[in-house]
Amino acid sequence: MARTSALLVSLAAAAVLTVTGVATSSAAGGERTTSTARVAAAGHWVNTWTSMPQLTEPGNMPPAPFTQPGRVFADSTVRQTVHVSVGGTHLRLRFSNAFGGAALPLTAVSVALPEGGRAGSAAVRADTIRKVTFDGRSSTVVPVGAEAVSDPLDLDLRAGSNLTVTLYLADGQASDDITSHPGSRTTSYMVNGNHVADADLGGAATTAHWYFLSGVEVWSRSSTAAAVVLGDSLTDGRGSTTDGNDRWTDQLLARLRSTPRTAQVAVLNQAAGGNRVLNDGLGPNVLARFDRDVLAQSGVRWLVLFEGVNDIGTAAPTEAAQRQTTADLLAAYDQIVVRAHAQGIPVYGATLTPFGGNTGYDDPDGHREAARQAVNRWIRTSGRFDAVLDFDRAVRDPGQPRRLLPSLDVGDHLHLNPAGYRVLADAVPTRLFGPDRPAPDFGLH
Numbered sequence: 001m002a003r004t005s006a007l008l009v010s011l012a013a014a015a016v017l018t019v020t021g022v023a024t025s026s027a028a029g030g031e032r033t034t035s036t037a038r039v040a041a042a043g044h045w046v047n048t049w050t051s052m053p054q055l056t057e058p059g060n061m062p063p064a065p066f067t068q069p070g071r072v073f074a075d076s077t078v079r080q081t082v083h084v085s086v087g088g089t090h091l092r093l094r095f096s097n098a099f100g101g102a103a104l105p106l107t108a109v110s111v112a113l114p115e116g117g118r119a120g121s122a123a124v125r126a127d128t129i130r131k132v133t134f135d136g137r138s139s140t141v142v143p144v145g146a147e148a149v150s151d152p153l154d155l156d157l158r159a160g161s162n163l164t165v166t167l168y169l170a171d172g173q174a175s176d177d178i179t180s181h182p183g184s185r186t187t188s189y190m191v192n193g194n195h196v197a198d199a200d201l202g203g204a205a206t207t208a209h210w211y212f213l214s215g216v217e218v219w220s221r222s223s224t225a226a227a228v229v230l231g232d233s234l235t236d237g238r239g240s241t242t243d244g245n246d247r248w249t250d251q252l253l254a255r256l257r258s259t260p261r262t263a264q265v266a267v268l269n270q271a272a273g274g275n276r277v278l279n280d281g282l283g284p285n286v287l288a289r290f291d292r293d294v295l296a297q298s299g300v301r302w303l304v305l306f307e308g309v310n311d312i313g314t315a316a317p318t319e320a321a322q323r324q325t326t327a328d329l330l331a332a333y334d335q336i337v338v339r340a341h342a343q344g345i346p347v348y349g350a351t352l353t354p355f356g357g358n359t360g361y362d363d364p365d366g367h368r369e370a371a372r373q374a375v376n377r378w379i380r381t382s383g384r385f386d387a388v389l390d391f392d393r394a395v396r397d398p399g400q401p402r403r404l405l406p407s408l409d410v411g412d413h414l415h416l417n418p419a420g421y422r423v424l425a426d427a428v429p430t431r432l433f434g435p436d437r438p439a440p441d442f443g444l445h
Helices: 004-009 246-255 287-293 309-314 318-341 367-381 389-396 418-426
Strands: 018-021 022-025 031-034 038-042 044-048 076-083 088-096 104-106 108-112 138-144 147-149 153-157 163-170 179-181 188-192 206-207 213-220 225-231 265-271 300-308 345-350 386-391 400-404
Touching: 031 418, 044 088, 044 225, 088 108, 104 163, 138 147, 163 213, 188 389, 206 418, 213 389, 225 287, 246 265, 246 418, 265 287, 300 318, 309 318, 309 367, 318 345, 318 367, 389 418
Parallel strands: 044 265, 225 265, 225 300, 300 345, 345 386
Antiparallel strands: 018 038, 022 031, 044 213, 076 163, 076 188, 088 147, 088 153, 088 213, 104 138, 108 163, 188 206
């Protein structure tokens, strides 16, 4: 029988392919096993979950003893859970070494469903543990700056559920620079030794970061598609509940799943706290990461852009500096639209939410507020975006429009609490993610 990679090619040629349960040898000398399944050839790969890769800051490195001088996660197991959007019976994983200072050797990987379906659980259902392979091998080495995609495997993954991924690194990564996503808002577990097949990692050390894992894809029907959200900490979920999956993107996903017309839409959160559109901050700027975080994701059909407040908030609080930042932001938004439209992707622009009263961003003379108002005015009236999501109007205090509604404010007058994130999710018209395709001349003008 052909290898799984050849099987995927044949999916496009056959109406329905029956895969029988046999073990097949790979050219690399490994063994690959596929179980009985019927796979519709009209399907395609769609990312059901993503996290934006970042260079890990010193304060977000794994705790001792998992970080040593010049080496991270030596002889260590890392267990992480993620909240997927759409489901499927076949999945594969993506691992990123985008910012690693050395090759990333993954010795063993497994996936499973968490015990009780809970996010941030140390335990998994033993009957669901599946070995992950790479071209038939149980291990792989991800080169510096690269990404590795696993072989497809069979696992019945339900939409809106949680998935556990467990990694073992025998030698660790030989660098102080590693790739992670610090703002996971999800508990991960670390323990010495190889425990990828263990059902429970009780007693393991914990952290609220994801390491190395950057995506989960599912093989799904051709009508399934993904919406990517580019954003900063407001989308990454600052102020949301650890292990609660109540960021605004999570709550939007729940709304989309509740309607048959949009139940097959994946929501991909490509945000990071401190990120900026124009300049590097925490993670590369949006213009630099656009190809990797949007265009390189599988099954993308829409883009939501909700970012720019950090560009305004970190620019000098002078009239000249804020005018320049505003002009540069608008030009950058235009570039994002042009690049997305070239790939047939509509772009929905979200207005920037208030930060009045925030000690870092709200300057006494109001220059940053004036810039926010100018940017929002352009988003609303320029006609450049394919739709406008008026998040500012949704969460501002009508009596003090420079400020968030107190009931939605997490307390720093910049970020929202889970109730506030629900208001953002409710402000997104689900009709924007229907099955209609753009017009033939889309993106020409």
